[in-house]
Amino acid sequence: MIAVELRKLFRRPRTWATIAVLNALPIVVAVLLVITDLAPRPGEGPPFLSAVLTNGALYPLAALAIVLPLFLPIAVAAVAVDSVAGEAQAGTLRYLLARPAGRTRLLVAKLVAVVAFVLVTVLVVAVVGYVLGHTLFDAQPVAGTSVSGTSLTVQQLLGRTFLSIGYVTVSMCGVAAFALFFSTLTDSPLGATLGALAVLVASSLLFTLNAASPIAPYLPTRYWLSFVDFFRDPILWRDITRGLALQGVYVGVLLAAAWANFTTKDVTS
Amino acid sequence: MSAVIVTRGLVKRYGRLRAVDGIDLDVREGDVYCFLGANGSGKTTTVRMLLGLVLPTSGEVELLGGRMPRAGRRVLPRVGALIEGPAHYGHLSGRENLALLDASGPGGRRRTRRTRIAEVLEQVGLAGVGRRPVKAYSLGMRQRLGLAGALLRRPELLVLDEPTNGLDPQGIAEIRELLLELHRGGTTIFLSSHLLAEVEQMATRVGVLDRGRLVLQEQLTALTAPTGRTVVHTPVPERVRATLDGRVQAVDGQRVLVKGDDPAEVNALLVQAGVPVSGLALERPTLEEVVLAAAGSSTDRVEARGSVR
Numbered sequence: 001m002i003a004v005e006l007r008k009l010f011r012r013p014r015t016w017a018t019i020a021v022l023n024a025l026p027i028v029v030a031v032l033l034v035i036t037d038l039a040p041r042p043g044e045g046p047p048f049l050s051a052v053l054t055n056g057a058l059y060p061l062a063a064l065a066i067v068l069p070l071f072l073p074i075a076v077a078a079v080a081v082d083s084v085a086g087e088a089q090a091g092t093l094r095y096l097l098a099r100p101a102g103r104t105r106l107l108v109a110k111l112v113a114v115v116a117f118v119l120v121t122v123l124v125v126a127v128v129g130y131v132l133g134h135t136l137f138d139a140q141p142v143a144g145t146s147v148s149g150t151s152l153t154v155q156q157l158l159g160r161t162f163l164s165i166g167y168v169t170v171s172m173c174g175v176a177a178f179a180l181f182f183s184t185l186t187d188s189p190l191g192a193t194l195g196a197l198a199v200l201v202a203s204s205l206l207f208t209l210n211a212a213s214p215i216a217p218y219l220p221t222r223y224w225l226s227f228v229d230f231f232r233d234p235i236l237w238r239d240i241t242r243g244l245a246l247q248g249v250y251v252g253v254l255l256a257a258a259w260a261n262f263t264t265k266d267v268t269s
Numbered sequence: 270m271s272a273v274i275v276t277r278g279l280v281k282r283y284g285r286l287r288a289v290d291g292i293d294l295d296v297r298e299g300d301v302y303c304f305l306g307a308n309g310s311g312k313t314t315t316v317r318m319l320l321g322l323v324l325p326t327s328g329e330v331e332l333l334g335g336r337m338p339r340a341g342r343r344v345l346p347r348v349g350a351l352i353e354g355p356a357h358y359g360h361l362s363g364r365e366n367l368a369l370l371d372a373s374g375p376g377g378r379r380r381t382r383r384t385r386i387a388e389v390l391e392q393v394g395l396a397g398v399g400r401r402p403v404k405a406y407s408l409g410m411r412q413r414l415g416l417a418g419a420l421l422r423r424p425e426l427l428v429l430d431e432p433t434n435g436l437d438p439q440g441i442a443e444i445r446e447l448l449l450e451l452h453r454g455g456t457t458i459f460l461s462s463h464l465l466a467e468v469e470q471m472a473t474r475v476g477v478l479d480r481g482r483l484v485l486q487e488q489l490t491a492l493t494a495p496t497g498r499t500v501v502h503t504p505v506p507e508r509v510r511a512t513l514d515g516r517v518q519a520v521d522g523q524r525v526l527v528k529g530d531d532p533a534e535v536n537a538l539l540v541q542a543g544v545p546v547s548g549l550a551l552e553r554p555t556l557e558e559v560v561l562a563a564a565g566s567s568t569d570r571v572e573a574r575g576s577v578r
Contacts, residue, residue, distance in 0.1 A: 004372045013360060091356025095418065098320045098352060099374035100345040106373075267322040 001105050005113040009079070010120075018075045019121055023128045025071055026063035030132040047147075047228045056137025060161055061231070063129030064122065064168055068224060072121070072168075073175045073200050074193075079117050080179030081192035083110035084262060088187040088269035103263045111180065111255065118172040122165050150233040160235070164227040167240065171224050174247040175200065177254035178220070184262040187269045217242070220250055271298050272331070273426050273457045274319060279328035281314050288314045290481035291328065296459055296474070301452055303468040303489075304461040305560055306478030312461045313353055315478070316430050319459075320350055333426060346376025349424035351432050355415025359404030363395060363414045366403060370418050377422055389417040392447060408435035416444065420451075427451070430461045445471060469493075469556040479564035492559045495551045499535045501525045502548030512542040526552065 009015055029049070033039060039053040040046075048062035064072075084107075087093035096106060133139055146152050152160070178199050182192035203221040206212040216222055223243025229236040274296035281289040289311040296302045306312045317323040319330055321338030330337040335344040357366045367386045371377035377385075390396050393413040403411065412435045419427060432448070433441045449471060452458055462468050468475070475492060477485035485492075502523055503509055509525045510517045513535070519526040529535050532549045539546050 001373055004369055008358070008369065011361070090358070091354070092358065094317075094320075094322055094352050095350075095356055095370060096373055097322055098345060098348075098350045099370060100321070100341045101373045102342060264324070266317075266324060268317070 001101060001109040002112050005109040006116060009113045009117055015079065015117065018079065019124050022067055022071050022075050022121060023063075023125060026059075026066050026125065026129055027132065029062075029066055030059065030136050034136045047225060048231075052133065052137055054138070056133035056139035057157060059133025059137060060126040060129035061164060061227075063125050063132070064164065064227070065225065067125055068168060068171075069204070072125075072172060074197065075121060076114075076118055076172045076175045077179040077193050077196040077200075078189075080114045080176040081183040081189045081196065083107075083114060083180055083183050085183040085186055085189040085192045088267070089189055091269060093269055094267055097267055104259065107180075107184075107259055107262055111176075114176045114180065115169075115173060118169050118176060122169050122172065126161070126165050146233040147228060147231045152231070152233070160230040163230050167227040167230070167243070168224075170244055170247050174220050174250045177251040177258075181254040181258040181261075184258045184265070218246065220246070222246065271334075272296070273298050273300070273333060274302075274459060275331040276315075276319075277329050277331075279315070279318060279330060280326045281311075281318060281323060282326045287481050289318070289325075292478070292481070292483040293486075294476060294483065295486065296457065298457055299452075299455070300474045301448075301458045301460065301471050302474045302476065303472035304459065304476050304478065305463065305465065305468060306461075307463060307564065310478045310564070311481040312463075312478055313430060316352060316428060316461055319428060320345065320348070320352065322352070342375060346374060346422060347424055348426045348428060349419030349422065350428045350430075351415050351419050352428075352430050354431070354434060355411045355418075357403040357411065357414060360402050362400045363390065363398055363403055363406070363410075363417070364400075366414065367418055367421060371421055385421055385423075386417075389420045392420060393417045394443065409437060409440050412436055413440075413444075416447075424456065426457045426459065428459045431463075432460065433462075433464070433467060441467065465555075465557045465560060472556075475556070475560075477560050477563050485559070485563040489556070493553050493556060495530055495553050497528070497530045498552040499527045499529050499532045500548075500550050500552050501527055501535065501539070501546060503539075503544060503546050505544060508542075508544045509539065512539060512544055523547075 033053060037053065040050050042050040044050070046062060046065040048058045048065055052059045052062050084093065087096060097103065175196065179192060179196040182195040183189065186192050200221060203219040207216055207219050207222060223239050223246060226239035226243045229240055272295065274294055276292055276294040279289055279292050280287065292315065304312055304315070314323055318325050319332060319337065321341045324338065332340070333344040333347055358369070361369070364386055367389070368382060371382055372379070387396070390398065393416050395410065395413050395417065398410070403414065406414065412432070416432060419429065433444055436444060445467070448458060460468065460471070472489045475485065475487060475489050476483055498518065501509055503525060504523060506520045506523060506525045509527070510520065513527055516528040517525055518528055527535050530551065532551055536546060536549050
């Protein structure tokens with residue numbers, strides 16, 4: 001069942017088109033930076049971007065930071081809502097369930113496929129960023145610079161980059177959980193995508209509002225950019241662990257709700 | 270003969286509307302059971318409850334001896350279904366669609382998959398369709414592919430909702446032939462339709478649904494049994510009346526209804542008297558007459574509130 005879902009997802013032209021579009025932005029940014037040589041000053045613009053002109057080895061992280069606020073969640077939400085609502089709209093859901101695929105099994109297989117998509121997408125962004133960083137910029141193979149100003153060895157840099165990729169993947173699983181839940185509520189993938197995006201936009205907006213500070217620690221997007229803390233010396237774990245715990249709670253609760261809803265609902269699509 | 274589909278007091282309520290209102294279906298092994306009803310009479314909701322897609326408000330469904338929806342994993346692999354038109358992944362080929370469907374549930378052995386797919390495509394007349402994506406198929410081809418999906422695991426029971434939708438007359442005849450052949454091979458067929466003429470040529474049993482209630486469930490032969498009257502076509506109805514004094518029950522133009530269930534005997538009397546007869550047959554009610562008598566008006570009609578029906 002899981003193999004079937006993975007095959008469906010990755011044989012679909014739309015999946016690869018989404019990943020391609022997602023990578024377009026970091027490529028455009030890199031090209032512009034090289035041509036103009038105008039990096040944002042430290043503390044402005046997406047994290048890491050100010051440093052890439054001096055060290056291209058940081059570009060994978062800059063690329064992730066560029067797509068993280070908007071592009072990546074949109075892509076993840078668009079793919080995740082297809083899980084149930086997309087099948088419902090195409091009419092294939094009734095045939096899958098009458099096959100019988102089993103509702104819980106189907107949901108688990110869809111979830112695994114979405115997580116695989118998130119992982120592949122984040123990895124592709126990182127790899128494209130790596131290639132860009134090493135071809136367009138001066139990569140310093142010996143040592144990267146940490147945000148705190150100290151030097152990191154190549155191993156440290158590599159290890160922390162992978163930790164960041166993992167962290168971003170977990171954050172995106174939170175988005176996927178919202179999208180999956182909404183997709184069990186409706187037969188319209190568009191409606192479910194908008195629902196998931198509304199949550200994210202609301203969360204980002206509330207995060208900037210001082211009056212919302214009491215609920216800020218619980219906003220789903222609150223700790224998304226905390227992967228920057230992997231590049232402090234030593235690693236600042238406080239926000240990272242909070243971010244992981246928060247996403248864990250969101251994923252757990254939303255998946256339970258999605259399961260409860262999907263296994264008891266009438267499939268009339 | 271064992272029961273293949275049994276429902277007891279099956280009810281589905283949507284808010285105040287009772288879409289299905291306490292029906293007791295009884296489909297036996299070897300039946301071609303035709304499930305008739307106007308649009309909106311609850312056919313599709315019933316079919317979906319049989320397959321565990323819609324959960325009943327009350328009542329129970331037994332499918333191949335298992336309580337649905339709990340027994341779905343055990344019994345559904347032995348059921349082939351076409352539910353409210355076919356649905357496929359448009360960007361994949363027909364073959365690929367069938368392979369994915371087969372792989373997404375139990376009971377479809379991987380080793381035999383390719384041969385089974387080739388066989389069913391041959392059966393439904395799509396053997397030469399090649400690698401074309403389904404989005405390039407015509408409506409009739411999609412319908413055939415949907416049927417192929419239903420046949421993929423040689424099911425004991427076929428549940429088909431409007432299987433000839435979108436097919437041209439040749440296609441309809443072809444699919445009917447295929448279904449009758451499967452039936453001869455021992456497959457029980459549950460066919461939901463509102464095309465009475467089509468049904469009459471296949472059914473062994475008929476159930477009629479009207480506004481969520483099962484108003485009729487009977488063998489087709491019993492429903493269309495002779496009425497004990499003979500229909501005589503003649504250019505001179507008044508001479509028939511004179512000859513068969515007292516036995517003529519109705520005259521409608523050149524059509525005369527005569528009491529008596531032996532057309533030969535009626536014919537002999539008329540020929541002896543020199544009455545010209547252009548046609549002679551036992552009177553049988555058509556399925557259409559039976560169904561219309563059992564069911565009310567079309568449920569597409571929305572009457573004004575308070576109007577008397």
